[in-house]
Structure formats: structure tokens, C-alpha cells
Amino acid sequence: MPDSLQGTLDLLILKTLQLGPNHGFGITLHIQTASQGLLRVEEGSLYPALHRLERDKLVKAAWQTTGNRRRARVYTLTAAGRKRLGEAEESWAALAKGVGRLLRFA
Amino acid sequence: MKNMRNWFRRRDRALEIHEEVESHLEMRAAWNRAAGLSPREARTGARRQFGNQALIEEDTRRVQGFPWLETLGQDARYALRGFRRSPVFTATAVVTIGLGIGASTAVFSVVDRILFRPLPYPHAERLVSVGMLAPSVRRGLSSRFGRAGKCVRQQERLPHTGRTRSASPRGHRASLGNFLLIIGTLLYHKELFMKALLEAVQPGDKDWNLVQAIDPARLPAHIAVIMDGNGRWAGRRRLPRVAGHQAGIGPVRSTVETCARLGVKVLTLYAFSVENWKRPRAEVETLWRLLRYYLKQELPDLQKNDIRLQAIGRLDALPAQVRRELESGVEATSSNRGLLVNLAINYGGRAEIVDAVNAVLDMARLDGSIGTLRIDEESISTSLYTASCPDPDLLIRTSGEMRISNFLLWQIAYAELYVTETLWPDFTRTDLLQAVLEYQKRDRRYGGLSDGPGGRPVNGAGASDESPIAALRSS
Numbered sequence: 001m002p003d004s005l006q007g008t009l010d011l012l013i014l015k016t017l018q019l020g021p022n023h024g025f026g027i028t029l030h031i032q033t034a035s036q037g038l039l040r041v042e043e044g045s046l047y048p049a050l051h052r053l054e055r056d057k058l059v060k061a062a063w064q065t066t067g068n069r070r071r072a073r074v075y076t077l078t079a080a081g082r083k084r085l086g087e088a089e090e091s092w093a094a095l096a097k098g099v100g101r102l103l104r105f106a
Numbered sequence: 107m108k109n110m111r112n113w114f115r116r117r118d119r120a121l122e123i124h125e126e127v128e129s130h131l132e133m134r135a136a137w138n139r140a141a142g143l144s145p146r147e148a149r150t151g152a153r154r155q156f157g158n159q160a161l162i163e164e165d166t167r168r169v170q171g172f173p174w175l176e177t178l179g180q181d182a183r184y185a186l187r188g189f190r191r192s193p194v195f196t197a198t199a200v201v202t203i204g205l206g207i208g209a210s211t212a213v214f215s216v217v218d219r220i221l222f223r224p225l226p227y228p229h230a231e232r233l234v235s236v237g238m239l240a241p242s243v244r245r246g247l248s249s250r251f252g253r254a255g256k257c258v259r260q261q262e263r264l265p266h267t268g269r270t271r272s273a274s275p276r277g278h279r280a281s282l283g284n285f286l287l288i289i290g291t292l293l294y295h296k297e298l299f300m301k302a303l304l305e306a307v308q309p310g311d312k313d314w315n316l317v318q319a320i321d322p323a324r325l326p327a328h329i330a331v332i333m334d335g336n337g338r339w340a341g342r343r344r345l346p347r348v349a350g351h352q353a354g355i356g357p358v359r360s361t362v363e364t365c366a367r368l369g370v371k372v373l374t375l376y377a378f379s380v381e382n383w384k385r386p387r388a389e390v391e392t393l394w395r396l397l398r399y400y401l402k403q404e405l406p407d408l409q410k411n412d413i414r415l416q417a418i419g420r421l422d423a424l425p426a427q428v429r430r431e432l433e434s435g436v437e438a439t440s441s442n443r444g445l446l447v448n449l450a451i452n453y454g455g456r457a458e459i460v461d462a463v464n465a466v467l468d469m470a471r472l473d474g475s476i477g478t479l480r481i482d483e484e485s486i487s488t489s490l491y492t493a494s495c496p497d498p499d500l501l502i503r504t505s506g507e508m509r510i511s512n513f514l515l516w517q518i519a520y521a522e523l524y525v526t527e528t529l530w531p532d533f534t535r536t537d538l539l540q541a542v543l544e545y546q547k548r549d550r551r552y553g554g555l556s557d558g559p560g561g562r563p564v565n566g567a568g569a570s571d572e573s574p575i576a577a578l579r580s581s
Contacts, residue, residue, distance in 0.1 A: 024126065025133040043134065043155050044162035047127065051169040070133065073126045 009041065009049045010058075011092055014077065014085040017059060023072035024050060050075060058084050123166050131156060303367035316539040320368075324546050326499035328372040329365060330521070332513055333358070335505030335529030348392040353531035355400055364535045366411055366445040368542070372495045374448035376513050380420065380457060394428050397451070401435045408435075412444030418491035419453030420461075448492065455515030462489035462516075492517055500545045502538075504530045520552045 016022060016030045027050075028043045053059045058081035064074045077085070131152045138148035153159065189196040307313045333354060340350030358375065365373045378393055408415060415435050424432070432451070466485050470476040487493065498514060498521045506527040510518065524541045526533075 023129070023133075025130045025137075029137070042157040043130065044127070044157035044159065047123070047162055048165040048169055051123070051166050055170050068136075070129060071125075072129050072133070073122075
């Protein structure tokens with residue numbers, strides 16, 4: 001179960017980056033606002049996941065200077081990342097459908 | 107090499123992760139300020155929302171790289187924290203290991219220098235070392251006690267030479283010769299003490315094991331003996347008391363010899379106390395006769411063996427002839443440098459202290475310092491009959507009596523007492539060696555905690571504290 005939860009965080013990150021390159025804080029903010037406050041992950045837990053994705057070459061990272069002259073490490077989705085996002089969305093949809101059916105059945 | 111590169115890269119990565127997290131915190135704080143929080147609240151809020159920063163950075167670092175290296179670092183940090191919690195243990199461990207390493211290094215350097223590398227002289231393989239007994243022992247023990255002559259001069263190969271003994275000793279002249287002589291003497295010094303004794307005791311002898319067990323480095327410098335039990339010895343055999351005194355001469359001889367062979371510096375024998383005057387006149391006269399007999403009989407041997415004789419006690423009360431002979435014996439041996447034998451004759455410990463105090467007073471009167479005179483331990487010690495001697499380390503009493511009997515009252519303050527049931531005429535070398543062994547088992551504290559002979563208050567450095575040569579030459 002932890003694996004699929006971790007996979008969930010990966011899915012959220014990849015989906016956020018589909019909108020465009022972003023830094024860690026930006027990703028956090030997007031997850032919170034897009035879920036309208038329902039998904040409030042501990043912000044720090046994002047970083048091990050981001051670096052794992054980077055290690056697996058699903059995202060690539062580069063230091064950039066943001067609008068208000070702050071340095072930030074900005075992540076971009078790679079082709080492999082895009083492919084993985086598709087798979088993850090499918091498996092998530094299947095999981096959600098399965099869990100939903102189970103809940104309705106009971 | 108690749109590992110090293112990775113390691114440096116990992117350090118850079120750790121820094122990078124930290125910067126990334128810091129930048130996140132700054133942005134979150136700025137966001138919080140924009141939401142209306144005070145700067146301080148914004149910052150603490152950012153940290154709270156982030157979670158455990160150190161843990162997260164560590165987890166992030168762990169995503170790539172070598173978990174074992176990370177664990178190693180953790181283990182090291184854990185160990186360091188443990189050390190900080192028990193500093194005494196840590197200090198002990200560090201000092202122990204440090205000393206161990208230091209000692210090993212030092213010993214190895216010395217061994218390497220002495221044994222493995224040739225000496226820095228041409229034809230080093232032809233060098234010989236010459237060991238030599240100090241003159242006192244050589245002159246002293248060779249003739250009288252026999253068999254010592256062969257150890258006077260020795261030629262040995264140095265351990266690192268592969269050759270047989272050099273045919274000619276010409277190689278070591280001048281300074282090199284002296285150098286080797288000193289080295290040789292130092293190397294043999296351990297054996298020097300015991301050598302004379304070992305020559306008198308062969309393997310299989312009943313004293314062999316005792317001699318082997320004695321530590322030559324911790325011999326008593328001064329042994330004092332209360333020679334008791336002559337009368338009882340005679341009584342058990344239904345002999346007159348004088349026969350007991352006569353039988354006591356042999357043990358005196360053997361005790362002197364064994365002490366000389368052991369390398370003991372001073373032997374004090376309680377021969378005749380002031381109280382002995384109370385005994386029957388005939389017995390007293392026999393004692394004087396025996397003393398004169400002993401002196402006459404033993405003087406040549408004392409001379410040969412470098413033994414110095416000294417009499418302590420109120421000698422002016424002695425019969426004139428006895429005193430003359432005693433004084434001539436003392437005079438004749440006065441230049442000897444070996445064992446010092448103190449014969450306590452007409453001796454009393456209290457009388458000695460009284461005499462010492464009077465001597466201090468007399469001196470003060472002579473030099474006019476009587477008005478301001480203050481007596482201290484030092485001034486009494488140096489005015490006793492035994493002023494030139496270290497205090498006794500070991501006091502032996504025969505015949506089982508648990509008394510001091512007014513013997514060396516001042517000097518035995520820290521002496522180890524050894525009482526044996528053996529009557530004096532039966533006292534042999536075995537008994538003496540057993541007493542010395544028992545002495546070496548004792549924990550000598552000199553009134554303090556166990557701090558060894560260093561804590562000794564008066565002038566009593568043991569034989570072991572001096573260089574072997576000094577110990578043999580001085581006294």
C-alpha cells in the first residue's frame with residue numbers, strides 16, 4: 001500500500017509538471033490549490049519523490065532565477081516522464097474505479 | 107578513484123539539496139508574508155509546513171548513491187555522541203590506545219635500530235660487545251663464594267651479526283669501545299644483581315624455584331633481622347644456652363652471603379641489645395667471645411667480598427678488648443663498597459633516638475643556633491646511628507615472637523614485618539629467600555594509597571630506583 005501511495009505522489013507531481021516546468025514550492029502550491037485544499041501533503045515529502053523521478057530520468061532539473069530574482073531548482077517533464085504519466089493515470093483510474101465499485105458493492 | 111569522484115559529487119549534491127530546500131522555505135515564507143503573517147511567523151510557519159528538514163534532506167540524498175556510506179557516517183556520528191555521553195570512558199580508551207600505539211612504535215623503532223639495522227660503523231659485522239661485572243661484585247664475591255670468576259669478562263656477538271665471534275677485539279678502541287661497554291653493561295644489568303646468587307644455586311637445588319621467583323628489580327635495599335631463638339634452640343636439645351649462640355654463627359654467615367649475592371645494600375643484625383646485660387654474666391661473656399670469634403674468623407672473607415662492617419649501639423659500654431677488635435674490623439673494611447653489614451651491639455631503639463636528639467642539641471650548642479633550634483624528622487634521621495643507610499624495607503624476626511623489642515624504632519616506620527617460627531640457628535638461605543618473596547608480594551603504601559616507592563617520605567630509594575651501576579657502586 002505505501003508503494004501505491006508513493007506512486008500517487010509521483011502521479012500528482014508528473015501531472016503538475018505536464019502544465020509546464022515548475023519548482024518544488026510551485027508544485028506544492030499547485031497540488032494544494034488544484035485539489036482545493038483536499039490534498040495537503042507535508043511539503044518536504046515532495047523532495048525525495050522529485051529526486052527519485054529525476055534519478056529515473058522522468059523529469060530533468062536545472063537551477064533558474066525566478067521572477068523576483070530568487071534561485072530555484074526547476075523541474076521539467078521528459079519524454080519518458082510523459083509516457084509514465086499516461087500509464088500512471090490509467091492505473092490510477094483503474095484503481096479508483098475498482099475501489100469505487102467495491103465501496104458501492106458493500 | 108571512481109568512488110572518490112562519486113563521493114565528491116555526493117557532497118555537492120548534499121549542498122545542492124540543502125540549497126533547494128532553503129529556496130523552498132524562502133518562497134513559502136514570502137507566500138506566508140503575502141498572506142498577512144508577520145515575518146517571524148511566516149518563517150516559523152514555513153518550517154512547520156515543510157516538516158523535518160534534516161530528515162527530508164537525508165531521505166532525498168539517499169535516493170541516489172551509496173546507502174552503506176551513509177550508514178557508515180551515521181554509525182560514526184552515533185559513536186561520537188556516545189563518546190560525548192561518557193567522557194571518562196572515552197578518555198581512558200583514548201589514552202590506553204594512544205599509549206599502546208606509542209609504546210609499540212617506540213619499541214619497534216628501538217628494536218629496528220638495534221637489531222635490524224647494522225650499526226653505522228665500517229665492518230659492523232666485526233663488532234663485539236663486552237659485558238663486565240661492576241668491580242664491587244667481581245672483587246667481592248669471586249674468591250670467597252667461588253665460581254664467580256668466569257663471569258668477570260664476557261664476549262658476546264651482537265644479535266644482528268651473522269658472523270662468529272671476532273678473533274681480535276681491536277675493533278672497539280677509544281670511544282666506540284666505551285660506547286659498547288656501556289651498552290653491554292646496561293644490557294646485562296638485570297642479570298648482574300641475581301647472577302651472583304644464580305651461581306650459588308643450580309637447577310634442581312631446593313632454592314632454585316625461589317630464586318627464579320624473585321624479581322631482581324624489587325629487592326629490599328635494606329633488610330633488618332632480629333636474630334631470636336638461640337636459647338630456645340639449645341633448650342630443645344638440652345644444651346646450655348651458649349651452644350645456641352654458637353649455632354647462631356652459621357646463619358649469620360649464610361645470611362650475609364645471600365644478601366651480598368642478592369645485591370641487597372644494607373643488612374642490619376640485632377646481635378646484642380642493651381637489655382642483654384641483664385642476662386647471666388657467663389652468657390654475656392660468651393656472647394662477647396663469639397663476637398670476637400666471628401670478627402676474627404670472618405674478617406678476611408668480608409674483605410674479599412667487599413663487605414663493609416659497621417657497629418651501631420652504645421659501643422663505649424663494651425669491654426675494652428671487644429671494642430678495640432670491633433673498631434679495627436670496621437676500620438679495615440671501611441673502604442669496601444659492597445654490602446653494608448650493621449651489627450647492632452648494646453643497641454636500643456629508644457637510646458638511639460635519645461642519642462640522636464642529644465647530638466642535634468650538641469651541634470646546635472657548638473654553632474650557637476641553640477636559641478632558635480627546632481628539631482624535625484630530617485634532623486633526627488640524619489643523627490641516628492644508621493644515618494648513612496636507607497630505612498629498612500624488610501624486618502625479619504625469627505622464633506615467632508611478634509615484638510619489635512626496641513629495635514630500629516624510628517627507621518622501621520614503613521618496613522614490612524616478616525615473622526617466622528624458625529629459630530635463628532635453623533634459619534637458612536631458603537628462609538631468607540622466602541622472606542624476600544613474601545616482601546615482594548606486599549603492597550607497600552608508605553601511609554598513602556598504592557603509589558609505589560615514589561611516595562616514600564624518607565631517604566629510602568630502593569635498589570631498583572637507581573641505575574644498576576650506581577646501585578652497585580654506592581651505599
